[in-house]
Amino acid sequence: MATVKKRKVDAECRLFQEKWTNDFFFVEVKGKPVCLVCGEALAVMKKANLERHYSTKHAKLDELKGPMRVDKVNALRRSLEAQQAAFIRPSSDRENITRASFVVSELIAKKLKPHAEGEFVKECLVAAAEVLAPDKLNNVMKTVVSTINFIKSRGLNNRQFKELLSELESEYGDLVYHCEVRWLSRSNMLARFYTLREEVKHFMEMKGKPVMELSDGKFLSDLAFMVDITKHLSELNIKLQGPNQLVSSLLSNVKIFEVKLRLWQEQLERGNTVHFPTLQEQKPDVMTEYAGECAKLVQAFDERFHDVKNIQRELDMFATPFNVQPSDVPDKFQMEIIELQNNNELKAKYNNLSLLDFYKLYVSAEDFPILMRHALKFASLFGTTYGCEQFFSKLTLAKTRFRSRLTDPNLENQLRVASSSLPADIRCLSKEKQFQPSH
Numbered sequence: 001m002a003t004v005k006k007r008k009v010d011a012e013c014r015l016f017q018e019k020w021t022n023d024f025f026f027v028e029v030k031g032k033p034v035c036l037v038c039g040e041a042l043a044v045m046k047k048a049n050l051e052r053h054y055s056t057k058h059a060k061l062d063e064l065k066g067p068m069r070v071d072k073v074n075a076l077r078r079s080l081e082a083q084q085a086a087f088i089r090p091s092s093d094r095e096n097i098t099r100a101s102f103v104v105s106e107l108i109a110k111k112l113k114p115h116a117e118g119e120f121v122k123e124c125l126v127a128a129a130e131v132l133a134p135d136k137l138n139n140v141m142k143t144v145v146s147t148i149n150f151i152k153s154r155g156l157n158n159r160q161f162k163e164l165l166s167e168l169e170s171e172y173g174d175l176v177y178h179c180e181v182r183w184l185s186r187s188n189m190l191a192r193f194y195t196l197r198e199e200v201k202h203f204m205e206m207k208g209k210p211v212m213e214l215s216d217g218k219f220l221s222d223l224a225f226m227v228d229i230t231k232h233l234s235e236l237n238i239k240l241q242g243p244n245q246l247v248s249s250l251l252s253n254v255k256i257f258e259v260k261l262r263l264w265q266e267q268l269e270r271g272n273t274v275h276f277p278t279l280q281e282q283k284p285d286v287m288t289e290y291a292g293e294c295a296k297l298v299q300a301f302d303e304r305f306h307d308v309k310n311i312q313r314e315l316d317m318f319a320t321p322f323n324v325q326p327s328d329v330p331d332k333f334q335m336e337i338i339e340l341q342n343n344n345e346l347k348a349k350y351n352n353l354s355l356l357d358f359y360k361l362y363v364s365a366e367d368f369p370i371l372m373r374h375a376l377k378f379a380s381l382f383g384t385t386y387g388c389e390q391f392f393s394k395l396t397l398a399k400t401r402f403r404s405r406l407t408d409p410n411l412e413n414q415l416r417v418a419s420s421s422l423p424a425d426i427r428c429l430s431k432e433k434q435f436q437p438s439h
Contacts, residue, residue: 014046022073023054147193148189218284258302265291398418
């Protein structure tokens with residue numbers, strides 16, 4: 001009797017199709033289809049299996065269409081990649097150790113110096129540290145925060161430190177506390193700590209808890225770089241704050257900062273610290289690591305604002321309608337863009353008014369219906385969470401333990417008035433009420 005060979009699924013050479021990611025929320029991981037939503041891996045790379053899993057467990061995702069579906073897929077894919085990175089890190093550490101040994105070996109071969117020479121040994125250790133300790137700037141932050149906490153969190157230490165600063169006639173009377181919630185405090189805190197580094201060093205030695213890093217030139221250079229780069233980031237953060245900011249202007253500030261970062265990277269690679277005055281004081285021998293930190297920031301900004309940059313063309317049509325090429329915009333906008341760009345009166349008004357006033361006063365829905373709908377869409381986008389944060393700040397001010405009798409309706413009405421940018425029509429409101437004289 002003839003034996004029937006068992007069919008092997010692995011031998012069927014089924015290939016994953018990219019369209020399945022958008023259709024069924026699956027990606028290929030090590031030859032297996034993995035669901036982006038629940039993380040389940042299926043045994044067989046077969047469309048029917050993927051479709052059955054999707055329809056039975058995640059059918060509600062059918063509501064997502066077009067760009068919203070693509071955004072959801074991208075977000076889930078990034079989440080999966082982050083989970084995988086957590087398991088890759090240990091092997092990455094082993095690779096870094098191996099790479100460090102080769103870096104040091106290359107230095108030994110190139111320099112042709114005795115292995116016992118102090119400066120040469122130091123150079124080798126620095127090269128190895130650059131490979132093995134890429135997060136050294138985080139270590140700088142931990143050292144600074146722990147030192148400040150030791151001084152500020154204890155009343156006696158804080159009073160004694162203030163007295164020391166007074167005796168030494170220091171420029172400042174105290175350190176600045178750092179709070180993770182208040183991100184902008186990081187820049188001020190680092191700058192103050194750097195200025196008072198000698199006083200802090202002296203005080204910690206008096207307390208029997210010396211901070212050895214404050215005697216290390218490399219640590220002080222890293223600290224100086226942190227002072228300068230956080231100052232630049234704080235300046236950007238301030239530009240991104242405030243009410244009534246349009247997405248187009250916010251993205252413009254971000255792109256300007258990215259150009260600055262690339263310039264700083266190139267300058268630091270050449271040893272130019274003109275835009276890093278605090279770092280310039282330390283005169284470090286090696287600048288390439290700080291150029292690398294700028295490169296990391298460029299990459300972080302690019303990943304963070306990738307989604308917004310994808311709508312750059314639509315933003316340009318809204319923010320700079322006179323500069324876009326009609327052939328580059330979607331077909332439905334082309335005729336109105338041509339009419340707008342060739343109207344000299346509107347061009348003059350655009351140059352002399354704010355963007356919102358220009359659209360409100362001179363771009364009518366009758367003459368430019370498609371452009372007006374487009375402008376309303378992008379003018380109503382919330383570019384930042386500033387409005388939400390401001391609202392919650394007002395909520396905490398209004399709802400305190402001293403106002404426990406304040407009812408929810410009254411609180412809601414009070415917050416509506418406090419947070420609205422529209423003034424109340426007092427004259428109209430007073431006309432609706434009848435004056436009641438006292439008897």
